[in-house]
Amino acid sequence: MDTLHMAVAFTQFCQKQKISHKERVHLLEKAGSLLALDPSPYEKELQALPRHYPSNWKAVSILDQEYPKRLARISRPPAILFTSGGTLAFLNAPFVIAVIGSRRPSSYGIEVTKRLAREIALHKIPIISGGARGIDALAHLAALSYGAPTAAVLGCGLDICYPPEHKALFQRIEQQGLLLTEFLPGTAPRRNHFPARNRILAGLCDAVLVTEASQSSGTLITAGYAADYSREVFAVPGSILTKHSQSCHDLIRDGACLVESIDDILNVFSSEHEDCF
Secondary structure (H helix, E strand, O other), X not given: OOHHHHHHHHHHHHHHOOOOHHHHHHHHHHHOOOOOOOOHHHHHHHHHOOOOOOOOEEEEEOOOOOOOHXXXXXXXXXXXXXXXXXXXXXXXXXXXXXXXXXXXXXXXXXXXXXXHHHHHHXXXXXXXXXXXXXXXXXXXXXXXXXXXXEEEEOOOOOOOOOOHHHHHHHHHHHHHOEEEEOOOOOOOOOOOHHHHHHHHHHHHOOEEEEOOOOOOOOHHHHHHHHHHOOOEEEEOOOOOOOHHHHHHHHHHHOOOEEOOOHHHHHHHHOOOOOOOO
């Protein structure tokens, strides 16, 4: 039995039994590792699993050295992460930023995101996002194009491509970074998965940059988690004549740092992370 199969069986069992994240972590800590768990409670789940999973899939428990340190410190960390692609090591880099925003950005939002994400990537700062249409995709593409590592945090299982038109993008992300999720293989995207995904996104980073978002955007959920986790929140202002920037203006009004250029981000963190900049 390998770690991935044990992780899937353990997670399936915990979901069926409605075992909380906190209790899952306790069970792992009590055993010492995933493979040290007594497999007998999970025999039914183990027997139903496929013999093989893709070779680039991994399961990382909160006890593992490569589990992201920032994420481990949030109030409700996932006991297990499922990943596809490379190592998680870059998520423990000195500085990691999440770039997020609207799924339907304006031409202004597109241009601003491309410019800022490019400048961040040129500093080789890891860029994470949610793999969604719009701003998320632009952020990932900038990292891929300019040589920065990137991770897409999914609201579904690793074997589900959502949105479906991002298959090529996700394949590129797997080659240069990784896909990451707390959801089991075979889990379809559902509306309630994305707030859960957003807490992971906020937990993985030092700062969240919102480049454009309307008041109905789920981006505010991520920004809210970021504030709860004492992450820095940055927002790009836009026109008062359009709804596209309403959330950014609200965030700035509530204390987010206004961003006009990469310098506004670097100035906040350069004293803490001189080696990064």
